[in-house]
Amino acid sequence: MIWSISWRNVWRNKTRSIVVISAIALGIFAGVFSTAFMKGMTDQRIESAIETEISHIQIHQPGFRESSEIDLLIDNSDSLINNLQKNPAIANVSRRIIINAMAASAETSSGIKLIGVYPKAESKVTTIHNKIIEGEYFKGVKRNPVVVGKKLAEKLNLRLHSKIILTFQDFEGNITGAACRIAGIYNTNNSLLDELNVYIKFTDLQKLTEIPKNTNHEIAINLYNNLTANDVSKNLSKEYPSLEILPWQTLKPELGYMSALMDVYMYIFIVIILFALGFGIVNTMLMVVLERVKEIGMLMAVGMNRLRVFNMIVLETIFLTLTGGIVGIIFGTIIAKYFSLHPINLTWYSQGLSAIGWDSRVYTSVNFQMILIVTVLVILTGIVAAIYPAIKALRNDPAEALRTE
Amino acid sequence: MSVIEIKNLHKIYNESEVKVHAVNGINLSFEQGEFAAIVGPSGSGKTTLLNMIGGLDSPTEGQIIVGGTEINKLKAGKLIDFRMRNIGFVFQAYNLIPVLTAKENVEFIMHLQGVSKQDREKRTKELLIAVGLGDRINSRPSKLSGGQQQRVAVARALASKPKFVLADEPTANLDSKSTENLLDIMEKLNKEENITFIFSTHDARVVKKAHRVITVEDGKVISDERK
Ligand SMILES: Nc1ncnc2c1ncn2[C@@H]1O[C@H](COP(=O)(O)OP(=O)(O)OP(=O)(O)O)[C@@H](O)[C@H]1O
Numbered sequence: 001m002i003w004s005i006s007w008r009n010v011w012r013n014k015t016r017s018i019v020v021i022s023a024i025a026l027g028i029f030a031g032v033f034s035t036a037f038m039k040g041m042t043d044q045r046i047e048s049a050i051e052t053e054i055s056h057i058q059i060h061q062p063g064f065r066e067s068s069e070i071d072l073l074i075d076n077s078d079s080l081i082n083n084l085q086k087n088p089a090i091a092n093v094s095r096r097i098i099i100n101a102m103a104a105s106a107e108t109s110s111g112i113k114l115i116g117v118y119p120k121a122e123s124k125v126t127t128i129h130n131k132i133i134e135g136e137y138f139k140g141v142k143r144n145p146v147v148v149g150k151k152l153a154e155k156l157n158l159r160l161h162s163k164i165i166l167t168f169q170d171f172e173g174n175i176t177g178a179a180c181r182i183a184g185i186y187n188t189n190n191s192l193l194d195e196l197n198v199y200i201k202f203t204d205l206q207k208l209t210e211i212p213k214n215t216n217h218e219i220a221i222n223l224y225n226n227l228t229a230n231d232v233s234k235n236l237s238k239e240y241p242s243l244e245i246l247p248w249q250t251l252k253p254e255l256g257y258m259s260a261l262m263d264v265y266m267y268i269f270i271v272i273i274l275f276a277l278g279f280g281i282v283n284t285m286l287m288v289v290l291e292r293v294k295e296i297g298m299l300m301a302v303g304m305n306r307l308r309v310f311n312m313i314v315l316e317t318i319f320l321t322l323t324g325g326i327v328g329i330i331f332g333t334i335i336a337k338y339f340s341l342h343p344i345n346l347t348w349y350s351q352g353l354s355a356i357g358w359d360s361r362v363y364t365s366v367n368f369q370m371i372l373i374v375t376v377l378v379i380l381t382g383i384v385a386a387i388y389p390a391i392k393a394l395r396n397d398p399a400e401a402l403r404t405e
Numbered sequence: 406m407s408v409i410e411i412k413n414l415h416k417i418y419n420e421s422e423v424k425v426h427a428v429n430g431i432n433l434s435f436e437q438g439e440f441a442a443i444v445g446p447s448g449s450g451k452t453t454l455l456n457m458i459g460g461l462d463s464p465t466e467g468q469i470i471v472g473g474t475e476i477n478k479l480k481a482g483k484l485i486d487f488r489m490r491n492i493g494f495v496f497q498a499y500n501l502i503p504v505l506t507a508k509e510n511v512e513f514i515m516h517l518q519g520v521s522k523q524d525r526e527k528r529t530k531e532l533l534i535a536v537g538l539g540d541r542i543n544s545r546p547s548k549l550s551g552g553q554q555q556r557v558a559v560a561r562a563l564a565s566k567p568k569f570v571l572a573d574e575p576t577a578n579l580d581s582k583s584t585e586n587l588l589d590i591m592e593k594l595n596k597e598e599n600i601t602f603i604f605s606t607h608d609a610r611v612v613k614k615a616h617r618v619i620t621v622e623d624g625k626v627i628s629d630e631r632k
């Protein structure tokens with residue numbers, strides 16, 4: 001019966017309750033939706049970084065990642081790759097030669113990272129071949145085909161099949177160069193990457209640099225399951241202790257942190273919203289208690305004990321808060337769900353976004369665990385906000401409260 | 406044995422600068438089945454006396470014994486429970502819970518007492534019929550007249566089968582017809598079910614109906630007549 005009294009009391013002053021409930025609903029809606037938005041954005045960023053750039057695990061000679069020295073080579077890579085391909089957790093493997101180079105067109109030049117790949121193997125590990133916007137992935141050019149990013153092509157004023165001069169040091173330390181032609185132009189939405197990475201055939205680069213056969217700088221591994229990256233790389237490290245074998249979280253620590261950090265940030269955001277709403281709720285409930293001094297006095301006089309009075313006020317507060325919370329959560333989830341299927345287009349914004357590697361179309365990510373936690377937080381807010389008004393209600397002296405005037 | 410025994414009761418308010426001796430040495434006893442009015446001018450101490458009998462206020466000095474229990478010695482929590490089980494209250498106003506229907510208001514205390522749903526509903530119906538509101542069972546207080554609300558309050562006060570009912574100016578807000586009606590109902594319940602009623606009033610017509618009239622002035626009983 002106390003439950004039903006509390007619930008009906010919520011609707012006693014409809015206007016006031018609806019104002020409070022709307023405020024709570026809006027706050028929670030904003031919390032849930034922006035969480036889904038940010039989470040979706042982060043997930044996409046991580047996924048695209050893995051797909052276009054880093055893959056799940058990379059193998060190098062220790063020190064190569066820092067110095068990019070041409071002679072820090074992985075030896076016996078044929079047999080190593082053979083063994084890796086037998087590992088049941090590993091889906092695909094691609095070997096790469098990586099050297100710093102200078103790319104020049106007729107007009108200007110730019111520092112780049114020249115990556116030698118076997119097109120077939122590489123296209124099973126990363127998705128650059130899917131991001132080709134002009135030309136084809138290493139097709140249509142006979143001698144020294146290269147694939148460059150849109151950004152670099154614009155910078156050097158190059159078009160499809162244009163000639164591009166690459167200059168770099170060979171294995172002996174001599175400056176050497178090659179005239180290449182652009183077979184394809186890719187665009188990954190990460191303009192940093194698009195300006196820097198130039199892909200060339202592994203065999204071509206091997207000949208040009210005279211790097212010994214059966215060696216290379218980097219082996220990129222694609223796993224069947226992203227979540228096993230840590231374990232698999234640990235096991236491989238035990239097997240090949242002389243090599244540096246790292247999962248994506250360590251290769252790009254900012255991506256790993258980003259995910260965890262985003263979660264923390266979201267909870268802080270929601271707690272701040274709830275905290276602000278909490279004050280509104282306390283204020284409303286204080287008004288309620290003040291208005292009902294006589295009624296509460298009467299209830300205490302006729303036999304409602306302090307615990308029941310306390311519970312009655314707490315329940316009313318929880319009902320009030322939870323009604324708003326549930327409305328907000330439902331709307332937030334529905335709308336976030338909608339935008340998880342129909343991405344939000346931020347093109348008007350996307351120049352800035354793609355400069356730092358973000359996609360301009362955001363698919364929100366609805367996380368049910370988070371929704372559950374938000375619900376619990378809403379109830380907690382109700383309880384905490386109820387305590388002070390409920391204590392105030394207990395201070396009533398029935399004899400005092402009932403003296404009518 | 407008396408239902409209520411009051412011995413040398415004093416109440417002094419000294420919260421403000423002037424001490425107010427609101428009840429000044431009252432000795433009284435009430436028997437089962439009495440229909441007693443407490444009268445006296447405004448400020449004479451009627452409310453203070455009733456509040457102390459009902460355990461809503463504590464005496465500065467003296468004893469109040471209800472059915473053998475000295476209620477002024479009970480701890481706060483016990484006292485609330487004692488009130489709920491032994492005393493029915495009717496106040497001048499603010500008697501009912503506005504969000505509950507007449508039926509639910511009457512049921513409320515029985516619910517707190519843990520009476521089974523079946524018994525609760527049976528008794529509620531009987532009581533509301535007894536106060537002439539059998540057809541308004543599901544109305545909320547705001548849909549009832551002042552007199553009807555007070556009748557629901559009487560039914561509510563009786564719901565817990567109390568030893569006695571205290572009513573502080575129950576008719577003060579009512580017109581003369583409703584006043585008479587309420588008094589008739591109280592008298593009928595008193596006669597038929599032998600329920601003890603103690604009520605304060607200013608109203609001469611109410612006084613006329615009482616079987617015992619206790620007059621107080623300046624916190625003292627100046628006359629106590631039985632008819
Ligand atoms: N809480 C209080 N603090 C101080 N004085 C009080 C308090 N309550 C009542 N009094 C005083 O005690 C005296 C008795 O008051 P009480 O309310 O009992 O009178 P009453 O007979 O019920 O009057 P009325 O007929 O107007 O209801 C009055 O002088 C009143 O001012």
Ligand SMILES: [Mg+2]
Pocket residue numbers: 451452453573
């Ligand atoms: Mg009074």
